[in-house]
Amino acid sequence: MRVLMVTPGTRGDVAPMAGLGSRLQGLGYEVAVAANPAYAPLVVESGCEFRPLPGDLAGLITQPAPGAKASSGSVLTFWRKLTEYMDNAATGTLAAAEAGADVILANSVAPYAYDIADALGIPAIGAHLQPIEPSAAYPPVIMNSAQSLGAWGNKIIGERAAAGPAPYDAPSARLRRELGLGKESRAAGERRRRKAKATILHGISPTVLPRPADWHSGLVMAGYWWPAVEPDWQPSADLVDFLTAGPPPVFVGFGSSAHIDPAFILEATRRAGVRAVVQGAEGGLGDDAIAVGSVPHEWLFPHMAAVVHHAGAGTAAAGLRAGVPAVGVPVYTDQPLWASRVAALGAGPAPIPYKKLTPERLGDAIMKVVSTPSYSLRAAELGAAIAKEDGTVAVVGALRNL
Structure with a gap:
């Protein structure tokens, strides 16, 4: 089975998936990892095939020193740049999938992978490192805060955040048009998959974050996915x-x-x-x-x-x-x-x-x-x-x- 992992993001997004890919390779799967060019060596050293996603998210999101002013530019400018990054990643994901895949494992910021999978007639499974499912157990991560809003507040605000605008909305819509798929918003697609209890694997330890009681049966707390070990690495x-x-x-x-x-x-x-x-x-x-x-x-x-x-x-x-x-x-x-x-x-x-x-x-x-x-x-x-x-x-x- 040919597994394509779609991992736009920084090294912290890529390393666990490449490590998981290395273990799957040892079990007989053929694994390719789609990521930004900066992480090609990481992917190749893990034993997986590298497929490029254009861009560099790390350069876009790095914060200034504490107390220093952020570089000039508005929130709208940042949103535009992030949307451009996601658009390029979506285009790269299509090319990566067309290079050959029997199943796609997509991280939490690659919902367009589901649209591509639909067009190619192959399954897609979520492979998340963050709990983005609306839940009473935690506030939505998009809030940049761990302050609980109470069980009802966490759930309701989480649902509204999931339905709100995101920088990958436009790329998802564009791909659906280009691929001849019916019109469906990213949020609507997520609601449909949630109703169908679609499988989403979470590379999170249940010891660290116990599986929330209000998760549907398709949401799996798998345990951590560790980066691949470099057998020849030696400290200085x-x-x-x-x-x-x-x-x-x-x-x-x-x-x-x-x-x-x-x-x-x-x-x-x-x-x-x-x-x-x-x-x-x-x-x-x-x-x-x-x-x-x-x-x-x-x-x-x-x-x-x-x-x-x-x-x-x-x-x-x-x-x-x-x-x-x-x-x-x-x-x-x-x-x-x-x-x-x-x-x-x-x-x-x-x-x-x-x-x-x-x-x-x-x-x-x-x-x-x-x-x-x-x-x-x-x-x-x-x-x-x-x-x-x-x-x-x-x-x-x-x-x-x-």
Whole structure:
């Protein structure tokens, strides 16, 4: 069976799917991953075929440093650029599907994949890293907040948000016209699939987010999909030397979400009295810190005393998998949800919203997370529970049931 994974987005969207694809390849499936060109090496190294989706979402959504003004441009300008990105991704998805596929697995920002699948006469299955289904259990991630609105409020606002305008609406409508499909809005298509209890797989651990009671039977909490392991990867000698030269340090990194001046981070870590591994920084940082580029989280995080991150779905999952406590600094969309889950589960202190981040607040949070034994104990318990889960099983089951 030829499986096409459609993954517009950043590295955090692509890496889990490429990892899942690698495991499916080992089970005899032929897997292609459609993603932005920047992630071609990631896909190929996972053993999957790469098919390009034009664009670079990371460059579009990266936030300025805390306290700095955003670059000039209105919300309408950003919406236009995001719609252009989705339009290009939709065109790329069509080309990727026409190159050969028996089934499409589409992430949560690729609803046009369903239209393409309809036109080609093949099935499509949702493969989401975020819970976007309206539910009483959580507020809609589009709100950029984890503040519950109460059971009824979460459900009602979630339904209205799902029915509201989205940057992939126009691309979906254009494709349907070009492919000779009947007129149907993106929101109407989602309602139709919801009524039919269509399968949507979620690469989310039920230990971290229990399956909501109001989900219909087609919504599956599969468990995390982990990035593929690079068998030949080795850490640099400098990093190994740093890790062995003192007590476990604290990792600080914000992925594709934001770039922060290393001096800002070092002021916080030195305030907390900890050594630091700073991802994304360049050059020397002194005896108490080291700058690193791309280092596999599954190798690095177990060496840390704690991790500080933007609480992206994959990074938050990696921290919990490693059994280390975390300080969440959520920036947007689903990140507040994951940061709040880490805190609610007892694996770290209350999150610090990115817009309110200061060296003092960050330093105090780091000091708290490394000096509170219950956080480490709880993180270790969660890591042990997550280790027993296998997110591939539900995916294979869904594919066999087609």
